[in-house]
Amino acid sequence: MEKIVIIGNGIAGVTAARHIRKLSDKEITIISAETDYFFSRTALMYVYMGHMKFEHTQPYENWFWKKNRINLIKGYVEKVNPKEQLLQLQNGQEIPYDQLILATGSKPNKFGWPGQDLKGVQGLVSKQDLDALEANAPNNKVCKRAVVVGGGLIGIELCEMLRSREIPVTFIVRESSFWNGVLPNGESQLINEHIKEHHIDLRLGMNLGEIHGDENGKVEAITIKETGEVIDCQMVGLTAGVTPNINFLKDSGIELGKGIKVNRFLETNFPNIFAIGDCAEQHEAIGNRRPIEAVWYTGRMMGETVAQTICGNKTKYNPGHWFNSAKFLDVEYQTYGWVFSERNKKEYEKHFHWRHPEEKVCITMAYHADTGKFLGLNTFGIRMRHEVFDRWLTEECSADYVLEHLKDANFDPEFYKAYENLIVAKYNTDTGSHIQTKKKSWKRILSLGA
């Protein structure tokens, strides 16, 4: 029977395994050095914060794997030998394969800062990072202050985690405003304010200069590059993005760039080796996407796709409309379609921004300056219905249409305050339009009776 081996038991690898099992009887093996069973990486923060226990992060009960005949091996793959179709584990074990799926994920970026390898300096990606954090910052007596470097999604999550144990946090962000390489100004501003509400010492426009260690090689302070200010701290979180986890492939002959180079079928330069998830790098970016997408659901989608190909239905990785979501402390964020920051905005892209006068609620809608076509929407503090926006993007609806039917897309819990009328009133003022919101219609939402 054909042997499928998957390296990595994250969302990409596990999705591939599950779908291959659904479609076939092939022999499936997953190798991971991280944990015995698949867990949801995105939930690591909740374990540290005490919202969940680690076992709650495991989406499948432990009997699931045996029942579905998915072999799990805990081990570290040291070498891949594509010529002999053989993997070598650190413990010397050799594992043959017919088809290999690389789903090794990513690791935290380190930009060569002095002291970046001291004890107490860490990222937040793996289970091991979580364990390290428990050791480095168990409470505010052992860790009197923590410094988090890098203003992205993991950075702000790490700040939230540390604050849950009342550890003072200094948050060093290179940009002049939080995540403003991605978020438009108004939104970025709103999050800046929210970060400060949570008593996080936010330092915008600053870079890490150096990390200082004590005589035991443990971090004791950092220096801020711009000001030379020294901040005493017992833990430093490096959260300036991630990079594909591919060091073990260096001499394998598999074509590498920043990540593992793949074509649209997720094939590497060897036809029986695939790469999916965070570690895969497209030869050419797909649409407005980045060549390496370190996003939960793209990993899942690549897993779904590669399973089709391996089971005989050769399928291109062809992601649909962009979407994503996150939570910044207490503020939820969702995005559908493309809304670029001022820095990356296309020349035809026009923005409409609305923010509630008191609450932490705002939206930014991007539309085409000439045609009025709807391009994308960011929301903060309002949940939106994915299916509806996906359809509007496919049907290339106009911005006016979207606003008129905005009530269809609302996904907030029942009885929540609705903001559509305020939003549309502001739009009408801004653009001199006369749009009136339509009542929510299940017929339209579910495309019934069309």
Next chain:
Amino acid sequence: MNNTADRSMALTGEPPKALNLQQKLATLFGMTGMGILVLALMNINFENRALWLTLSLLAISGGIVWFSYAAYANTQPGIKNDGVMFKSISSRGFWGWIAGIALTGFYIVLYFYPQYLGLTKEGDNTGLIALFDPLSKLLSGNPASQWFVYGTLYTVAILAFGIKFLYKYRHNAYERLRTISVMFFQTAFAFLIPELMARLNGEGFSLPYYDLKNIWPLNYYNFERYRVNSFIDAGDIGLALLIFGILSIFVITPILTYKYGKRWYCSWVCGCGGLAETAGDSFRQLSDKSLFAWRVERWVVHSVVVFVTLMTTAVIYSYLGNDTSKYWLTKTTFLIGVATFLTAIFAWVMIYKREQLKKDATYGAIGYFVIIIALIGIHFFSGDGNVFLFKSEALRKTYSFLIGSIFSGVIGTGFYPIFGNRVWCRFGCPMAAILGFQQRLFSKFRITTNGGQCISCGNCSTYCEMGIDVRAYAQKGQNIVRSSCVGCGICSAVCPRGVLKLENGPAKGRINSQDVLLGNDVDLMQLVNENK
């Protein structure tokens, strides 16, 4: 053994589980209120009972409210689950077990040894129950009973912990409204109205104690002989109440459940649900999410439904007559009526909804149906005697002991800190099972999953008090349509990605299942989802 040593030596630990100063003071304050009750229990005779009872209840509720204020006042509105898994009370630690044992003990005394609380058959009450006499006399004019003490404390718990819940979820309008609703129904319907109704009783007019929102079969004794007699003797009002009791389960409940799902009852109205959602909120994460637990749940809860149906049928049968000239409803007509009704439901499910039942559900339904009809059949062949092989009185007593006392009280509430706050609702409540049956097969309610946004974090499953593995559906893009879901809305509240929404919508497309999720290649999605 090594493990325990290792745990205490580990570097992990000391997350924010300690109480702040105000919370400690609030606990002390609340405990003095409890202290007064304990003193009364130990037969310390208070001169001015009304005053001491007031002080006690005020201190208890004041302590709880103050505690909540101290916990949440200096925080931003949002999810407040920090440290839940570290605190011993909410993670089956030392205090969890202490609380569980104390509660269980209280229930055992309450149900089986009320004399220790001071209940006196002849003469004045003593002890704890005597302390509550002034309040009982104020409301109904009668001295207190153990049930009045229980009802009062129950209501205080729902009100005080309700305020805590309101504070905790102050950002969430659904949770706020729902909690105000259960607080209202408990205070008005379960506590005040029946007591005030008792005031109307006098010479020649007597209504049974009736909490109007307590519907059969949760209120399994509603159609027992003494109650039905007393309803009928009370004239038009009594008859109206009796008819209301019948309409509640056969007409009102199905309509509301069709429109809103069973949540309209279980987490907006019901007293058991009310306590679970307020005082029990700290324990919702303790429910068992395993597939095994779900299987046990289905068998146990539906067996209780069968049990209560048999028991009630037998009880009503036992006091009906045989003579049609005296009263139209005779033993025979009644039994035939029950059999016809059950057959109609069974036929409807098997013909129209069969594909929605799991295999074991089908077996269970067929098995139980055959048993009930066979028992009714045996009756006709064996002549008059014991319907269902047992004496109706024996059935009634067994049910009342096993289900009414042990399951709903001792295990259901006493074990909050061990098995979670909805053990009774999930495994035992026949009302929940009937509503759930309808919710699963004939309702507009669902929890919608938002396309492909789920990141499988598991907050929803962790905090589902009914032990539903919500994530298992959400990560597949499936809507959640489960008979046990009480619609508390916490899964939606704790979701960090805005994936879940409780809503009532068209029945068409309510249950969807997808192999490939939204966000992927449109063609591939169609191909895979259609070719299944």
